[in-house]
Amino acid sequence: xxxxxxxxxxxxxxxxxxxxxEAVKEKIRAFFSRYPTKQAAVLPALHIAQDxxxxxxxxxxxxxxxLLEIPPSxxxxxxxxxxxxxxxxxxxxxxxxxxxxxxxxxGAGKLKDAIRQRLGIGEHETTPDGEYSFMTEECLAACxxxxxxxVNEKMHKCVRPEDLERILADADNDRLDIPxxxxxxxx
Amino acid sequence: xxxxxxxxxxVGVPGSTSLKAYQAAGGYEGARKALAMKPxxxxxxxxxxxxxxxxxxxFPAGVKWxxxxxxxxxxxxxxxxxxxxxxxxxxxxxxESDPHMLLEGILIAGYATRTTIAYIYMRGEFTEQFHxxxxxxxxxxxAGYFGRNVLGSGYDIECYIHRxxxxxxxxxxxxxxxxxxxxxxxxxxxxxFPAVEGLFRKxxxxxNVETLACLPHILTRGVDWWxxxxxxxxxxxxxxxxxxxxKRPGCYEAPLGISTRELIYGPDFGGGMRDGMKVxxxxxxxxxxxxxxxxxxxxxxxADKLDLAQDYDELDCKLDFxxxxxxGLLGLGTAAAVVVGEDTDIRDVLVNVARFYAHESCGxxxxxxxxxxxxxxIAQRIRxxxxxxxxxxxxxxxxxxxxxxxxxxxxxxxxxAAWPIRTLVQRFxxxxxxxxxxxxxxxxxxxxxxxxxxxxELPIVQGRAVAPExxxxxxxxxxxxxxxx
Ligand SMILES: Cc1cc2nc3c(=O)[nH]c(=O)nc-3n(C[C@H](O)[C@H](O)[C@H](O)COP(=O)(O)O)c2cc1C
Ligand code: SF4
Ligand code: FES
Numbered sequence: 001x002x003x004x005x006x007x008x009x010x011x012x013x014x015x016x017x018x019x020x021x022e023a024v025k026e027k028i029r030a031f032f033s034r035y036p037t038k039q040a041a042v043l044p045a046l047h048i049a050q051d052x053x054x055x056x057x058x059x060x061x062x063x064x065x066x067l068l069e070i071p072p073s074x075x076x077x078x079x080x081x082x083x084x085x086x087x088x089x090x091x092x093x094x095x096x097x098x099x100x101x102x103x104x105x106x107g108a109g110k111l112k113d114a115i116r117q118r119l120g121i122g123e124h125e126t127t128p129d130g131e132y133s134f135m136t137e138e139c140l141a142a143c144x145x146x147x148x149x150x151v152n153e154k155m156h157k158c159v160r161p162e163d164l165e166r167i168l169a170d171a172d173n174d175r176l177d178i179p180x181x182x183x184x185x186x187x
Numbered sequence: 188x189x190x191x192x193x194x195x196x197x198v199g200v201p202g203s204t205s206l207k208a209y210q211a212a213g214g215y216e217g218a219r220k221a222l223a224m225k226p227x228x229x230x231x232x233x234x235x236x237x238x239x240x241x242x243x244x245x246f247p248a249g250v251k252w253x254x255x256x257x258x259x260x261x262x263x264x265x266x267x268x269x270x271x272x273x274x275x276x277x278x279x280x281x282x283e284s285d286p287h288m289l290l291e292g293i294l295i296a297g298y299a300t301r302t303t304i305a306y307i308y309m310r311g312e313f314t315e316q317f318h319x320x321x322x323x324x325x326x327x328x329x330a331g332y333f334g335r336n337v338l339g340s341g342y343d344i345e346c347y348i349h350r351x352x353x354x355x356x357x358x359x360x361x362x363x364x365x366x367x368x369x370x371x372x373x374x375x376x377x378x379x380f381p382a383v384e385g386l387f388r389k390x391x392x393x394x395n396v397e398t399l400a401c402l403p404h405i406l407t408r409g410v411d412w413w414x415x416x417x418x419x420x421x422x423x424x425x426x427x428x429x430x431x432x433x434k435r436p437g438c439y440e441a442p443l444g445i446s447t448r449e450l451i452y453g454p455d456f457g458g459g460m461r462d463g464m465k466v467x468x469x470x471x472x473x474x475x476x477x478x479x480x481x482x483x484x485x486x487x488x489x490a491d492k493l494d495l496a497q498d499y500d501e502l503d504c505k506l507d508f509x510x511x512x513x514x515g516l517l518g519l520g521t522a523a524a525v526v527v528g529e530d531t532d533i534r535d536v537l538v539n540v541a542r543f544y545a546h547e548s549c550g551x552x553x554x555x556x557x558x559x560x561x562x563x564x565i566a567q568r569i570r571x572x573x574x575x576x577x578x579x580x581x582x583x584x585x586x587x588x589x590x591x592x593x594x595x596x597x598x599x600x601x602x603x604a605a606w607p608i609r610t611l612v613q614r615f616x617x618x619x620x621x622x623x624x625x626x627x628x629x630x631x632x633x634x635x636x637x638x639x640x641x642x643x644e645l646p647i648v649q650g651r652a653v654a655p656e657x658x659x660x661x662x663x664x665x666x667x668x669x670x671x672x
């Protein structure tokens with residue numbers, strides 16, 4: 001992927017992407033009472049925004065800035081620091097592969113090649129049907145199950161390249177079978 | 188000999204995460220005991236137990252709490268659950284299997300430090316663990332362990348879970364604080380230390396999950412029981428992690444001071460290597476603490492005298508706060524061992540390690556940002572078959588010139604980057620040199636020509652190929668210098 005220079009002072013209205021609904025904003029406001037400043041709610045707010053929109057659009061950043069009473073640049077500052085947030089649309093499910101040492105020793109490299117071949121996408125890219133995006137991340141703190149692959153919220157353990165077909169064929173491969181808290185939605 | 192399971196007693200036990208199950212096993216008794224004491228007595232008790240932090244630095248928790256200024260209205264407790272050090276996962280296991288043990292620890296530490304709000308900073312990739320913890324928090328609130336007037340003691344504490352979003356530096360205590368304040372997780376210059384001016388500019392305590400989970404047991408079973416576990420200076424029980432090509436990767440509990448060999452080969456621990464492989468290298472304390480040589484190397488003939496200059500098996504290193512230093516490691520770290528088998532090329536390990544730190548450096552301090560980046564490039568060059576013998580000296584030189592030890596950085600990440608790379612280069616130098624010597628003649632020049640054909644056609648100034656542009660500011664200066672020498 002090559003860099004694209006964007007003049008953010010003059011982005012046309014229609015390129016700002018989707019905005020936040022009132023329900024989402026209400027959900028974010030519920031976090032305000034937890035912190036002494038509104039700015040501190042920016043991480044939960046971004047999680048909620050990304051859960052709702054699939055990524056953090058420029059419009060969402062602007063609206064969050066208004067909601068949290070900070071300049072939009074500060075929201076963007078945070079968004080671009082953390083690897084979890086996407087600034088361009090991602091697929092319905094994100095494959096997150098660990099690339100740190102234990103996983104790599106046990107074959108994460110081969111798994112990565114298999115995923116790229118099977119889905120035909122590289123890192124931070126999305127399949128044409130909008131189903132899967134792919135990215136790698138440093139240690140996911142599940143090294144005892146290396147190599148591990150997360151599909152949205154669900155952790156798949158000890159994944160070998162030959163398991164990939166089975167995981168992708170399962171429509172529920174991102175469902176967590178435990179009682180969930182409703183503070184955050186599944187992305 | 189199997190050791191008693193204290194922190195890991197509920198690992199793999201179904202239904203262990205509910206409050207009912209926890210209370211049935213005597214849960215929240217420690218907190219009740221603590222709430223009957225005075226906060227300062229509690230701090231003294233933890234000081235006496237010499238509970239050293241499990242997050243990496245090994246600083247005694249009680250001493251840290253006593254740095255809080257005496258007159259304060261607001262105190263924050265940050266629970267460091269941003270476990271991102273590869274290959275550590277003991278906090279995850281603990282939160283998955285016994286969330287209430289952590290919450291009880293938070294309540295005890297909170298009462299001792301007169302905390303008003305406790306934030307559990309949990310890394311964003313902990314999804315299942317977040318839901319488990321959040322449910323436990325809800326249950327604990329409903330049972331009156333958090334909120335106003337906890338158990339009728341008149342003490343108020345709130346507890347919230349804050350989710351991170353994927354950044355290793357947010358595990359550093361001031362990076363965590365910045366991140367909690369809603370900024371990028373850039374560590375702060377110390378002093379002021381968090382105990383004086385931390386979260387929202389108020390006195391703050393940052394403690395690791397496992398450190399806090401030890402508290403209920405110290406209170407219920409007493410300081411003497413605790414001090415009897417482990418060697419002098421490193422008391423208590425510890426959750427060890429072992430991963431890599433061992434038969435039973437996982438998280439196992441033992442008192443501090445077991446040996447690396449026991450962790451890898453013990454039937455109650457790693458259970459030995461897969462396929463009868465030998466261990467080439469092992470990083471016994473998390474990646475940042477450095478690597479030891481494995482039993483692929485011969486045993487040291489004079490077993491009582493340590494000789495790090497020779498290629499001897501070093502798996503006898505005891506995993507406690509002091510013996511790890513004797514072996515030239517940075518410390519105990521998180522006591523998470525990754526084992527590298529004999530079939531692995533040590534150059535791949537070097538590249539992987541260097542990549543991690545190059546990616547995770549936050550970029551505030553020059554030597555950390557540039558040093559980690561250059562080490563990654565050099566490591567890649569060596570792996571690509573274009574290494575030079577002096578690249579190894581170059582790596583060694585970079586590692587001695589970065590970090591908090593020489594006093595050049597804001598946080599400890601570059602020390603953690605320097606140690607594994609320095610120990611890899613020191614301990615496996617002969618293997619690296621073998622690879623470099625086996626390269627085809629001219630491999631380096633060919634590789635460089637592929638990347639930058641100009642390098643051999645242009646004058647080199649201070650080790651750099653100069654591509655002059657007529658009229659540019661540096662043209663006259665550099666070009667004339669180059670011509671003159
Ligand atoms: C780069 C860096 C990353 C760190 N990451 C973690 C971490 O993920 N979890 C943790 O508990 N401590 C981490 N620490 C250590 C913390 O700074 C701090 O020492 C610890 O949370 C203190 O808790 P303790 O006294 O209970 O050990 C990290 C330190 C550094 C320098
Ligand atoms: S030492 Fe490195 S990680 Fe730490 S603050 Fe400086 S640049 Fe950031
Ligand atoms: S190394 Fe992959 S989860 Fe830790």
